[in-house]
Every structure is written in C-alpha cells, then in structure tokens.
Amino acid sequence: MAEKKIVDGRGSFCPGPLMELIVALKSSQVGDELEVLSTDKGSANDIPEWLNKVGHEYISTTEAEGVWHITLRKSK
Amino acid sequence: MSASKICVVVVSGSLERLQMAAMVASVGAVSGQEVVVFLSMNALPYFVKGNATKAPHEGDMGKLMASKKVPEFKTLFEQAVELGEARIYPCSMAMDVLGVEQEGLESYLQKATGLTKFLHDAQDGQVWTF
Numbered sequence: 001m002a003e004k005k006i007v008d009g010r011g012s013f014c015p016g017p018l019m020e021l022i023v024a025l026k027s028s029q030v031g032d033e034l035e036v037l038s039t040d041k042g043s044a045n046d047i048p049e050w051l052n053k054v055g056h057e058y059i060s061t062t063e064a065e066g067v068w069h070i071t072l073r074k075s076k
Numbered sequence: 077m078s079a080s081k082i083c084v085v086v087v088s089g090s091l092e093r094l095q096m097a098a099m100v101a102s103v104g105a106v107s108g109q110e111v112v113v114f115l116s117m118n119a120l121p122y123f124v125k126g127n128a129t130k131a132p133h134e135g136d137m138g139k140l141m142a143s144k145k146v147p148e149f150k151t152l153f154e155q156a157v158e159l160g161e162a163r164i165y166p167c168s169m170a171m172d173v174l175g176v177e178q179e180g181l182e183s184y185l186q187k188a189t190g191l192t193k194f195l196h197d198a199q200d201g202q203v204w205t206f
Contacts, residue, residue, distance in 0.1 A: 011145045012145050012146075012147065013141075013144060013145060013146045013147070014099070015099055015102060015103050015147065015152070016145070016146070016147040018103065018106070019102065019106070019147065019152070019155050019159065022106050022155075022159050023159065026159070050103075050106075050107060053107050053108070054106075054107060054108060
C-alpha cells in the first residue's frame with residue numbers, strides 16, 4: 001500500500017529542499033506519493049524540473065501562505 | 077537523457093564561489109550527470125578535517141547567505157558524493173604546499189590527484205571553474 005510522505009524543507013534555500021527530497025526518495029517505495037514543503041520559490045520551480053529530468057511523476061504544485069506544496073510519485 | 081560529464085574546478089576560498097561550485101556539483105550529480113570536482117588553492121583548506129573556519133564572503137550576497145538557512149557548501153559536496161556519486165579530488169600540489177596527508181582530509185574525498193589525471197578526466201566533459 002502506497003503511503004504519502006511529507007518532506008519538510010521549509011526555511012531552507014535551494015538546493016536544500018531538493019536534497020531533502022532525494023534523501024526521502026531513497027527510503028521510499030516505487031508508487032509512494034511524497035509532498036515537499038518549501039518556503040523557497042526557487043525550489044518550487046526547480047523540483048518539477050528535476051522530477052522531469054530524472055523520471056519521477058510530478059503531480060502538482062500549490063501555494064498557501066508562503067509555503068509551496070509539491071506533490072510527486074516515486075516512479076522507479 | 078543527456079549524460080555529459082561536469083568537471084568542476086574550485087580554487088577560490090570565498091563563500092559565494094564555494095557555494096556555487098557545491099550547488100553545481102550536487103544538483104548535477106543528483107540529476108544523473110557524472111560529476112568530477114578538483115579542489116585546489118584556497119578551496120582545499122576547508123576540506124582539512126577539523127577545520128571549522130568560515131569562508132569569507134566576497135560581497136553582500138555572501139553576507140546575506142551567511143545569515144540565512146542556506147545549505148552549507150561542505151554538506152552539499154558531501155551530498156553530491158553520497159546521493160549522486162560525484163567524485164571529489166584533492167589537488168596533490170595543494171596538499172604538498174599545505175603539508176596535509178590524505179588521512180587529514182575529509183573522508184568523502186577521493187585519493188589525491190594531479191593535474192595530468194584531472195585534465196585527462198576533463199577531456200570529454202564541460203569544465204566549470206570557481
């Protein structure tokens with residue numbers, strides 16, 4: 001059963017949230033959904049770019065009160 | 077996927093340059109690109125075990141970074157190795173000048189290498205200099 005993990009990168013700057021996501025992906029299963037929280041707008045732009053390049057499924061980005069929520073699925 | 081090799085030469089001891097070099101190395105490495113880093117001149121002393129000296133900033137940006145939660149350049153270099161299999165080589169000449177042995181350097185660094193080997197390594201890659 002796939003689980004949803006929260007990766008809290010709030011307060012960190014690029015590429016901090018991306019690195020935290022990669023650490024979380026290492027301990028996740030294919031099919032798991034992850035949600036990255038970031039207060040850094042650069043990371044909100046960069047993470048989908050990275051997902052596309054590396055080949056994980058990018059689901060969505062939403063912003064609420066200065067926090068970006070980037071949702072994705074581990075695909076490999 | 078483009079897999080062209082990224083070769084990063086770091087000679088500066090300034091915070092901004094070390095930071096940018098570490099960002100290129102870590103993001104490149106975790107994006108599936110082969111990354112080779114060569115540390116020499118003023119950059120090498122920061123990788124001597126136990127050296128907690130903070131890199132001086134060149135300008136306002138570095139000053140700002142130091143006051144915010146920006147990932148430390150040494151952490152990023154280490155993540156480049158651990159998460160992305162980057163190879164970081166200390167320059168043997170700089171080690172000789174500093175009088176430091178391999179055991180005196182951070183353990184995530186590769187064995188000391190000279191320019192001849194690095195230039196050979198860099199032949200088929202893009203070279204980024206900081």
